[in-house]
Amino acid sequence: MTEFQPLDPGYEARTRDSFARQGIMQTLGAELTRVEPGLVEIVLPFRPGLAQQHGFFHAGVTATIGDSAGGYAAFTLFPAEATVLTVEYKINLMAPGDGQRLRALGRVFKTGRTLTICDVEVFVEKDGRERPCAKLLQTLMRLDGRPDAPAG
Amino acid sequence: MTEFQPLDPGYEARTRDSFARQGIMQTLGAELTRVEPGLVEIVLPFRPGLAQQHGFFHAGVTATIGDSAGGYAAFTLFPAEATVLTVEYKINLMAPGDGQRLRALGRVFKTGRTLTICDVEVFVEKDGRERPCAKLLQTLMRLDGRPDAPAG
Amino acid sequence: MTEFQPLDPGYEARTRDSFARQGIMQTLGAELTRVEPGLVEIVLPFRPGLAQQHGFFHAGVTATIGDSAGGYAAFTLFPAEATVLTVEYKINLMAPGDGQRLRALGRVFKTGRTLTICDVEVFVEKDGRERPCAKLLQTLMRLDGRPDAPAG
Amino acid sequence: MTEFQPLDPGYEARTRDSFARQGIMQTLGAELTRVEPGLVEIVLPFRPGLAQQHGFFHAGVTATIGDSAGGYAAFTLFPAEATVLTVEYKINLMAPGDGQRLRALGRVFKTGRTLTICDVEVFVEKDGRERPCAKLLQTLMRLDGRPDAPAG
Numbered sequence: 001m002t003e004f005q006p007l008d009p010g011y012e013a014r015t016r017d018s019f020a021r022q023g024i025m026q027t028l029g030a031e032l033t034r035v036e037p038g039l040v041e042i043v044l045p046f047r048p049g050l051a052q053q054h055g056f057f058h059a060g061v062t063a064t065i066g067d068s069a070g071g072y073a074a075f076t077l078f079p080a081e082a083t084v085l086t087v088e089y090k091i092n093l094m095a096p097g098d099g100q101r102l103r104a105l106g107r108v109f110k111t112g113r114t115l116t117i118c119d120v121e122v123f124v125e126k127d128g129r130e131r132p133c134a135k136l137l138q139t140l141m142r143l144d145g146r147p148d149a150p151a152g
Numbered sequence: 153m154t155e156f157q158p159l160d161p162g163y164e165a166r167t168r169d170s171f172a173r174q175g176i177m178q179t180l181g182a183e184l185t186r187v188e189p190g191l192v193e194i195v196l197p198f199r200p201g202l203a204q205q206h207g208f209f210h211a212g213v214t215a216t217i218g219d220s221a222g223g224y225a226a227f228t229l230f231p232a233e234a235t236v237l238t239v240e241y242k243i244n245l246m247a248p249g250d251g252q253r254l255r256a257l258g259r260v261f262k263t264g265r266t267l268t269i270c271d272v273e274v275f276v277e278k279d280g281r282e283r284p285c286a287k288l289l290q291t292l293m294r295l296d297g298r299p300d301a302p303a304g
Numbered sequence: 305m306t307e308f309q310p311l312d313p314g315y316e317a318r319t320r321d322s323f324a325r326q327g328i329m330q331t332l333g334a335e336l337t338r339v340e341p342g343l344v345e346i347v348l349p350f351r352p353g354l355a356q357q358h359g360f361f362h363a364g365v366t367a368t369i370g371d372s373a374g375g376y377a378a379f380t381l382f383p384a385e386a387t388v389l390t391v392e393y394k395i396n397l398m399a400p401g402d403g404q405r406l407r408a409l410g411r412v413f414k415t416g417r418t419l420t421i422c423d424v425e426v427f428v429e430k431d432g433r434e435r436p437c438a439k440l441l442q443t444l445m446r447l448d449g450r451p452d453a454p455a456g
Numbered sequence: 457m458t459e460f461q462p463l464d465p466g467y468e469a470r471t472r473d474s475f476a477r478q479g480i481m482q483t484l485g486a487e488l489t490r491v492e493p494g495l496v497e498i499v500l501p502f503r504p505g506l507a508q509q510h511g512f513f514h515a516g517v518t519a520t521i522g523d524s525a526g527g528y529a530a531f532t533l534f535p536a537e538a539t540v541l542t543v544e545y546k547i548n549l550m551a552p553g554d555g556q557r558l559r560a561l562g563r564v565f566k567t568g569r570t571l572t573i574c575d576v577e578v579f580v581e582k583d584g585r586e587r588p589c590a591k592l593l594q595t596l597m598r599l600d601g602r603p604d605a606p607a608g
Contacts, residue, residue, distance in 0.1 A: 024210040027179065027201040049179040053300060058176040059238045060216025067212045086211045087419065088443055090242035090394050090546035090593055092573050094566045109591060110550045114418065114445075115391065117548050117591065135565060135573065137546055137593040139392055139443065141419075148205060239571065240595055242394035242441055242546050244421050246414045261439060262398045266570065267543065267597075269396050269439065287413060287421065289394055289441040291544055291595065293571075328514040331483065331505040353483040357604060362480040363542045364520025371516045390515045394546035452509060 004038035004108060008080040011037065015072050018148050022068065030065050032072075038108035040072040046100050057097030059134075062104075062122050066091065066136045069106030070118035074140040075148070077111055083148040087115070089138035097133050099126030106138075116140045156190035156260060160232040163189065167224050170300050174220065182217050184224075190260035192224040198252050209249025211286075214256075214274050218243065218288045221258030222270035226292040227300070229263055235300040239267065241290035249285050251278030258290075268292045308342035308412060312384040315341065319376050322452050326372065334369050336376075342412035344376040350404050361401025363438075366408075366426050370395065370440045373410030374422035378444040379452070381415055387452040391419070393442035401437050403430035410442075420444045460494035460564060464536040467493065471528050474604050478524065486521050488528075494564035496528040502556050513553030515590075518560075518578050522547065522592045525562030526574035530596040531604070533567055539604040543571065545594035553589050555582035562594075572596045 008014060012035045019025060019032045025042075028050060034041035042065045044050070044057075052058040067086055075084045103123045110117040120136035160166060164187045171177060171184045177194075180202060186193035194217045196202070196209075204210040219238055227236045255275045262269040272288035312318060316339045323329060323336045329346075332354060338345035346369045348354070348361075356362040371390055379388045407427045414421040424440035464470060468491045475481060475488045481498075484506060490497035498521045500506070500513075508514040523542055531540045559579045566573040576592035 018205045021205040022210060023200045023203040024213055048175045051175040053170045053173040054235075058174060058216065058220075060212065060219050061176055063215045063219070064210065064212025067215070068210075083206075085248075086245050088242065088244040088392065090240065092240040092566075092593060092595060093238050094568070094571075094573055096237075110548075110588065112550070115550075117550055119591075132566065135575075135593060137548060137591060139548060240544065244414075244441060244443060246416070246419075246421055262396075262436065264398070267398075269398055271439075284414065287423075287441060289396060289439060291396060322509045325509040326514060327504045327507040328517055352479045355479040357474045357477040358539075362478060362520065362524075364516065364523045365480055367519045367523070368514065368516025371519070372514075387510075389552075390549050392546065392548040394544065396544040397542050400541075 004077055006037045006077055010080065011076045014080065015076055018075065019072060024064065028061060028064065035076060037076050038073055040069050040076065040106045042069045042104045044102045057102055059093050062097050062102060062134045063091050065102060065104040066120045066122045066134060069104035070120040070136060070138040071140055073106035073108050073118050074116040077108060078142050081147050082142050082144045083146045085141045085143060087139040087141050089136050091134055091136045093134050095124065095131060095133040097124050099124040101125040114141060116142065156229055158189045158229055162232065163228045166232065167228055170227065171224060176216065177220065180213060180216065187228060189228050190225055192221050192228065192258045194221045194256045196254045209254055211245050214245065214249050214254060214286045215243050217254060217256040218272045218274045218286060221256035222272040222288060222290040223292055225258035225260050225270050226268040229260060230294050233299050234294050234296045235298045237293045237295060239291040239293050241288050243286055243288045245286050247276065247283060247285040249276050251276040253277040266293060268294065308381055310341045310381055314384065315380045318384065319380055322379065323376060328368065332365060332368065339380060341380050342377055344373050344380065344410045346373045346408045348406045361406055363397050366397065366401050366406060366438045367395050369406060369408040370424045370426045370438060373408035374424040374440060374442040375444055377410035377412050377422050378420040381412060382446050385451050386446050386448045387450045389445045389447055391443040391445050393440050395438055395440045397438050399428065399435060399437040401428050403428040405429040418445060420446065460533055462493045462533055466536065467532045470536065471532055474531065475528060480520065484517060484520065491532060493532050494529055496525050496532065496562045498525045498560045500558045513558055515549050518549065518553050518558060518590045519547050521558060521560040522576045522578045522590060525560035526576040526592060526594040527596055529562035529564050529574050530572040533564060534598050537603050538598050538600045539602045541597045541599060543595040543597050545592050547590055547592045549590050551580065551587060551589040553580050555580040557581040570597060572598065
């Protein structure tokens with residue numbers, strides 16, 4: 001567990017519910033594997049429909065799950081009636097996405113009233129061995145009074 | 153047309169062939185609409201399977217076609233026997249991806265022997281009106297002696 | 305002139321006054337040469353005290369005037385009773401800062417209620433010829449109700 | 457000490473010598489306080505000549521020592537006959553540089569034959585208490601066969 005105290009005790013259910021509404025995560029086949037205060041993990045198995053021209057995970061796919069991992073890490077610390085927006089991020093792709101599985105680990109680095117900064121690492125697993133393949137530094141915005149979920 | 157002179161007269165066919173081998177582009181439904189020296193355009197129609205939790209294009213999808221637009225813009229200027237690798241990029245998401253279509257326009261800003269810098273803009277079209285929704289500043293690496301296409 | 309309409313007709317005096325209060329600009333020897341709505345230019349002559357180990361402008365110096373050029377470009381469009389804060393930027397250094405003068409040109413790319421995105425280019429002039437040496441993509445925050453200048 | 461093995465046993469003297477040749481470090485008043493394999497620390501006391509318009513450290517100054525801390529962290533792992541170039545970095549400024557001293561800590565995150573990725577944190581100390589004020593994610597290039605020091 002991380003050092004952060006969530007404002008909303010229902011942060012995990014709220015995060016899992018939001019993730020489940022992201023159509024792209026189902027299209028890619030991504031799974032939400034850890035939800036803790038200020039930390040979210042997403043894993044994604046390889047298939048050719050996620051590849052770039054050399055048969056590795058496309059960098060955009062790596063970025064997509066990295067972006068969601070960081071965004072939801074920030075979201076876990078928000079009040080119940082707020083949603084999250086990615087302002088910007090920078091990603092370094094330090095190794096090809098050559099493997100059977102990606103794992104993105106998003107962590108909150110600094111929280112603020114409006115902006116949250118996250119540090120995200122993405123690992124690629126090949127034949128049982130994992131290595132870092134990408135690193136993101138990301139800025140998220142908290143939008144208060146705008147519930148993330150549609151009114152039921 | 154842009155001001156750049158391609159090293160390889162077959163740059164367009166080479167670029168279209170590489171794009172066609174990116175499985176993720178088919179999974180998303182992206183189409184390569186312009187290939188000029190130092191400039192590439194990709195368009196992508198909306199569907200719920202590309203959305204984030206509010207039903208807009210997921211930022212990762214925006215980034216994915218932006219990354220490919222910039223990467224292939226660099227690729228058009230490479231010699232025939234070279235491939236391209238995204239070193240890193242930074243993306244600012246300045247408006248929600250709320251619309252029926254994304255259009256990514258990648259342009260080479262500066263070429264170097266090893267590194268190429270691209271400037272990419274992504275627009276979202278809603279009800280016939282387009283507006284900028286993202287901007288990328290991207291660093292690409294040219295890998296010489298490594299043909300992009302598999303040996304036939 | 306740019307296409308932007310300033311909210312404060314006194315934007316130029318307000319910007320020049322703020323620049324004059326930046327001690328670092330005097331330490332470096334930087335000069336504010338253009339102030340237009342959404343556009344600011346800063347120039348800086350070389351001297352060895354601004355160099356890195358090879359005798360060229362240090363990248364941090366390039367970044368410093370680039371950051372101020374973008375920050376003040378955003379500032380020109382703010383209301384009178386607001387100040388500006390750099391949230392983050394990314395800089396690509398595409399050529400060594402080898403020359404007699406740097407010129408940073410900051411332009412607003414997109415304004416928002418809270419955040420402004422700027423695109424900044426920095427050029428180095430050597431023997432009368434200028435070429436691009438850096439490019440920044442920058443996010444600024446507008447802080448309302450906090451005048452930039454100290455109460456007099 | 458970090459986990460990295462330097463290629464050049466004389467890495468510390470080589471790094472200190474290069475730092476001493478950066479005129480801007482003397483202009484700012486920065487001091488090199490730690491040099492270990494893959495890790496470099498730089499500290500900088502405040503004075504008004506380093507300030508932005510509110511009397512805090514200018515973000516460009518924060519970036520300058522952050523950039524050098526990361527660049528020299530990479531440099532410690534290079535062979536003796538190589539120099540270092542900053543390709544690009546992204547910096548998040550998460551708190552005002554309000555204090556008496558800045559401390560930049562640069563660490564190598566990933567080494568490669570050509571490119572090295574560094575993670576840099578900058579802290580500001582005020583009245584004996586330190587807090588993070590900036591974070592950089594940086595790409596450096598190793599230039600082989602080009603000694604950093606001038607021929608003697």
